[in-house]
Every structure is written in structure tokens, then in C-alpha cells.
Amino acid sequence: MISFKDYIPKYLLHSQNISVAVLNVSGEYTFVNDAFKKRFDFWNGEFVGTHLADTLHPDDREHCMKMINACIENPDQIFQIKIKNVYKSEGKYFWIKWEASVIEDDDKNPLGIMCVGYDVSSEHFAKEQLKSSEMMLKAMMDSTNDGNVLVDTNYKVLNFNKVAQESITQFFGKEVNYGDDFRHYVLQDDYAEFQQYFQKALQGEMTKTERKIQFGDFVSWIEVTYYPVYDADNSLFGVAFNYVDIDARKKAEIQIMNQNEKLTQIAWQQSHKVRGALSTIMGLIHLIKEEKDIETKMKYIKLLEDASVSLDKVIHLIMDVIHDR
Template sequence: MQKFKIDKYLPSFLKNSHTYAVVVTDLEGFYTYVNPYFAEKFSFITNYFIGLHSFLTIYPKDHEACTQAVRQCFTCPNDIIKVSLRKPENVLSEFYWTSWEFSLMKDENQDILGVLCVGHDITETELASKRALEFSQKVETILDKMSDGFIQLDQELKLLKINKVARDIFYPNHTKIIGNDILDTINKNLSIRYSAYFQEALDTHVSISFEDFHEQTNHWLNLVVHPSSEGLSIFIRDISQEKKSQIELSKSEYKLKAILDSTTDSNILINPEMKIISFNKPALKDFSSYYKGELKEEIDVREVLASQNKKFFDVYFPLALKGEKHTIEIEKEIDGQKQWFEVSYLPVYNSTAQLIGVSKNTRNITNRKLEEIKIVKQNEAFRSIAWQQSHELRRPVVNLLSLCDLLIKDRDEKEEVKDFYLDSILKSTQELDEIIKAIILLASENEFMNNQENRSNLS
């Protein structure tokens, strides 16, 4: 068939298109016409397509799809048949996606001239669809591997997506639930409780978090509802263990509080989130001298710690959360007097050995520290006395003993010599007297200091 005869029946916008590939094949699939766009696109295959079979430019696995489309053209001669075909790109081993419309091309006498094929590149669309499908599958996998439950609803509260955890909680025996209203498919009691929260999130466009006891599984759940333009995203977390710990802690608090209130030590129990769970009476009493602000339960303990105490807290609280025990001493000046405190950070566990918080104990050890200082001073005085006794006292005593021994042995000595001995004995005796007075003075001063400290403590 002559090319000019085909040209006669093709509109110019198709013949000269830079977007659409236009070809005509005979009834056996051989090219009788290709427009310039198609010829240029596949010029790496050949420079002349007329008379060549159309399979030359079709990916082998799509030959059957092409053949079926041609058959449908003859089965439905007035219809346009759509088909997607992969075409080679640059080299025959690579391909890209194209979308084609096949129809019978007829002349003015309704005689069939061939099969008219108009196609365009849909590679980006196909790749985008493929990537979207792969991403969707990854999301599905991630959702099913989540330890938390997840439910996606549209604006009408119909189920769009649900992961395995949420399905096991709300739909253990259901299979076909996607597309149904969640309030119609879950337990009636749950539907009544949840509907108000769902509607509030949709109306206010504000995320809502609430807790609920699920009777069917005997578990406590925390539900966080996030609204969006598409609907609601709901995350479900099992908080049964946390609730159990809270109940156990609440029961033990009454017992502990009676014990702690009877001690003089200040005690504050802090949860892992640094919130104050409880405190005893001494802590409240000593608060003004050791903390700042108002001591209350459920507040962040860092809000009330003084800057000096906060530095130690930032170091030792995390260590206690790891199971370590630490005790430190802090010196403070209160009302012009030095005070010492022993502060302990101790991990607290429940009956199942689960860490539930940290106990911060504060004990006033001022009296103990003063006693330690007094003992140190006494020891220093005793060491000084011992040194004088062992060194300074020894010298005049040795002199006296030596002189007395000389007097006994040398009785026939001249008077001048004896006078010398007696004068030396007198000097050694005076030296010994001075040393003894110094020792007595040192001991008296130490005793005076002890008496002063005792009076100060009594007052």
C-alpha cells in the first residue's frame, strides 16, 4: 500500500506529532506507515520500517498482547482497543512502557486499509505506579511488624487500613472488614465509648489521646487519634503492664508512706519520666531549705530543684534508672550556718523486678559531720601531745637522769663541779616544767572547744 494513500486519511496533527507515535500495519502486522516521531524514536533499530514486521519494535513478552488487540479490532470493528506495550529503548535489551489505541483504518468506501495504532510514552506513570505499589507494600510490612496497633479511617470512619496487632485486638474472628464503618463492626460497648472521641478529632482537627479497658482481651489500651484531611490515623498501645505497675505502686504507697513519714529522712519517689509520684512529711517540711517552688505530686521534679541540686540530679538520676545506687554528700549554708546532707539515689522495683522509679533520700548529717570534725581536731591535739611526750619531754628527763648519775658516781668532785651539775639539773627541771605547762594548755584548749561545741548543739 502506498504511503501517500495512508497520508490521505491521517490528520496532520497525528502525522506531525511530537508526542504520539503513529503507525499503520497491514492485516499480517507489517508496517505500511510510520510517522516521523516513531521513525526517529526507533532509528537505532533501522532507518526504514516499511515492510518490516511490527514485532520488531515490541518487547517479545508483549507480542501476544499485541496480537490479541489486533484480533479484537476485527471482532469489534467500530471500537478502539487499548493495550499497553513495552518498547525497546536505545538497545534491544532495555524497554520503556507505552500505551496504544488500536482501531481499523478504513477508506471512504469502508474498505479496510490496515490497523491504525496511536501510542504515547507512559514510562514515568508506570514507574510511579510501581514505586507507589512497592512503597505501599513496604508500609504494609512495617505496619504489621509494629508492636503497636494501627488503624486508618476515612472521613466517614470507614476502615482503610489495619495492621495485625489492631486486627487481633478488635477483629480476632473477622476477615472482611476493610471498607466497613468501624463503629458498626467493633464491639457495641467500644463503639459507644469511641464514637465521641473519633467525632471530636474530626470536628476539632486536634489529636486526642485516651485510655480504655478492653474487656475481650482483658488489656488496658492507650489510643492516640490523629485527624487529617483523609480521615483519622489511630495508634493503639497496650499499657496493661504500666497500669498494673501503677496499681501495685498505689497499693504500696500507703504502706510506704506510713513508714516514710515516721522517719526524719526526706524521701521523694520519682517515676522514670521525672514526675514526682509521692513524698513524705519530712520532705515537705525541709522543702523550703532544700528545694525551691511548691512541692506537689505529678510535677516534673526538675522544676523544683535548686540549681546546685539539679547538677547532681542530672548525673545520678539516669544512673539510678540503670539500676545503680549512689550516695553523695552536699554542704549548704542555711541561716548563716553550715549544714551537711547525705543524698541517695536508689532504684525502686516492683514485685516483678521491673524498675518503676527512683527514690531520692535526703538525710541531715550535720551533727555527724561536726562530730567527725571534732574527732579530727582531737586527734590532731593528741598527736601533738604524743609528739611532745615522745620528743620534747624525753630530752630534759634524759639530762636529769644523766646529771643525777654523775652526782652519785662523782661524790669526791670539787664544789665547783657539783655546782655546775646542780645548775644544769635546775635548768633541765625548768625546761621540763615549761613543756608540761604547754601540754596542759593544749589539752585545756581542746577541752574548751569541745565544751563550746556541746553548748552550741544544745542551744
């Protein structure tokens, strides 16, 4: 008598790593190998004669039954599904990817449904861990006041934080999306400099620059840093931009520079014009004291008056500079 086992490779029937189960068209087990029993050790009863749904997690029953029905309706196809099972000893879940197909004899008569399972727990947990790490990283990026954007070597956006997203929406009136060409989010006046620093980053060089951003009536200062970004194999795969709002600091620096310039003007006024006027006045006073001729003294007094007026004008100029600080 022909058995379904005659159509299953022996290495699968006796495998210690690959789970194999055979079901009838009603969904009841007719065979399970040792690897299957090991992975389903939480089930205390006999598998043969037990319905598939009784051995599954409640969240997986509907999906598995749909797969079995799909196999019956499409005997020439293979269907896949990933389900979770619980470790009996630890109470934790592990994940198995199943492939199901109909076993047929030489006359195309169905002998059962073979399900072959592969443990993909490490792959699943790695993806979950990566997802968790990405969420934590994004949360950290969103909690900072800095803007951060990561693009690949072809300018395609790979990642961005909340500050960067809000800035782009403010300046360009649209939201940035993964895969966008970042060059569309560079102001025209900054494009040449952006290309210069981007190319330096592609050569492995980190650069930092201060930029005055002017968009309509909006004016602000930012500090932008371009970083080359490498993968685990130390291969460069993109460029990261970090920009910090330095508007308050920059405007304070500009104010100090303007004040210093005015102080320099005051110092020059004092060292040249004031001293010149004072020297003239002191000289005329000496002449007046020494001069006996009244008419000549009056001429000196007139010159003294002119020098005083000149000094007064210089003092007013200095006061104007001081009050304009």
C-alpha cells in the same frame, strides 16, 4: 489513488510526540511517523515491510496480535493496550499506551490498521513508585508492636497493619477488610468514648486515652491515640488510630497505687492507734510506780494488761495489711 494517509489527520502524521504506525491486515508495517521511529530507535532495520511482532518485547507480542485481530473483527471499535519498549542508549524500559482501529475508505473498505501511541512512562513509574512506597510503609507498620488503623471521615477502613488485623480477628472472630465500617469493630462499652474522640479528630484535635479492654475473661490495658490525617493539600480526609499495649505498665501502676494505699493505712494505724495504746501503757506504768496502795496498783496492772492486748491487736492488723501487699 486514495491512500490511508488521506484518512489520518496531518498533525498525527507529522507529530513529534505522538507515535503513529499503520499496519496491513497481516500485521506488517506500511507507515511509521518520526515520533514512532524515535521511540523505537532500538530497531536498526526498516519498519516498512517488517512484521509487528519482530519489533515488540516478547512479553507483549501475544497481546498485540490479539488486539490487531480484534480490530479486524470489529472495525467500528477502538482497542487499547499498554506495552513497554527499551531505550537504546540506557537499556531501560519506557511504557506506551496504544489505541488501534481500522482505517476505512468512504465505502467502508479497510485500508489498514492505525496504531496511535502515547508515552505513559511517567504515569507508570509514578504508580510503581507509589506501590513500592505503600509496600515499604506496610512493612514498617507490620514490624511494630503497635496497632494502626486508618479510616476516612465516613468510618470506612482505608488501611491497617498486621497487629490491628490480628486484634480484630481475636475480638470479633472475623477479618477486617478495606472499605469495612470501622464502627463494627468497636466494643459496645467503648462506643461512646470512641465517637467522642473521633469527632475531636475530625475537628483537627489529637487525643490520647487509656482504656481497660474486657472481653469475656480477657482483660488488658491499651493506650489509644486519635490523629487527624491530612492530604498533600492540607485537607482532612480521615482519622488514624494508634494503640499500644500498656497492660504490664498499667498493672504495675495499679499495684503501686494499692501498695501506697496500704502504706497509708499502716501510717494511720501507727500514728493513731499504736501511739494511743503506747501513751496509755506509759501512763499506767507511771501510775503503778507512784501508787503505794496494792489494791489500786492491781487495778492499774489490769488496765495495763488490757492496753497491751489492744496494742497487740493493732500490731496484728498492721501485719495483716503488710502481708496482704
